[in-house]
Amino acid sequence: KQEVTQIPAALSVPEGENLVLNCSFTDSAIYNLQWFRQDPGKGLTSLLLIQSSQREQTSGRLNASLDKSSGRSTLYIAASQPGDSATYLCAVRLITGGGNKLTFGTGTQLKVEL
Amino acid sequence: DGGITQSPKYLFRKEGQNVTLSCEQNLNHDAMYWYRQDPGQGLRLIYYSQIVNDFQKGDIAEGYSVSREKKESFPLTVTSAQKNPTAFYLCASSIVRGSNQPQHFGDGTRLSIL
Numbered sequence: 001k002q003e004v005t006q007i008p009a010a011l012s013v014p015e016g017e018n019l020v021l022n023c024s025f026t027d028s029a030i031y032n033l034q035w036f037r038q039d040p041g042k043g044l045t046s047l048l049l050i051q052s053s054q055r056e057q058t059s060g061r062l063n064a065s066l067d068k069s070s071g072r073s074t075l076y077i078a079a080s081q082p083g084d085s086a087t088y089l090c091a092v093r094l095i096t097g098g099g100n101k102l103t104f105g106t107g108t109q110l111k112v113e114l
Numbered sequence: 115d116g117g118i119t120q121s122p123k124y125l126f127r128k129e130g131q132n133v134t135l136s137c138e139q140n141l142n143h144d145a146m147y148w149y150r151q152d153p154g155q156g157l158r159l160i161y162y163s164q165i166v167n168d169f170q171k172g173d174i175a176e177g178y179s180v181s182r183e184k185k186e187s188f189p190l191t192v193t194s195a196q197k198n199p200t201a202f203y204l205c206a207s208s209i210v211r212g213s214n215q216p217q218h219f220g221d222g223t224r225l226s227i228l
Contacts, residue, residue, distance in 0.1 A: 049214060
């Protein structure tokens, strides 16, 4: 059974710092990996989707990498801002099984302080 | 604007009562999903549907039921058999075709026990 782990569970950084969030998964037979952002009491917003054949994806100050063989992904946030404060979740879609089913990690709660 | 609408935002259930959570999407997506989120945990899949009049159990379907009579709608009923229903419930949708389509989420319904 696929297990997805995110470390650290919580992170507090000063504004302007570059930071890395980690995601690891146990089954490397994946279609893709997604990073989401969740604000308190809200749903999830998709940030980046990396296909299994890709190594990384970039959107603005965000860069996500994927190393399928080692079962790891990182989300790099450059020049962090207080507005980046949220919980960040990664999720993987397995090749086996029907549907676009995702297995989620438990998230990293990020706080960017002034 | 296209999106996913969940209602109500907050819901309270009495002992022995069934309650229904609404999820409507106007994205013309074939697939819809229901997730449960507990504090400090990732999202867990309850049910999903890839086409009208068809749905599949997810990882934690016991105590829940769904229907998919229309493409736009995927209501979730939390039955009295679900002994620990207090959680944040998220609905999502996606395109089915192709392996690399992101899931889009609603803003959630928070269910509590009276």
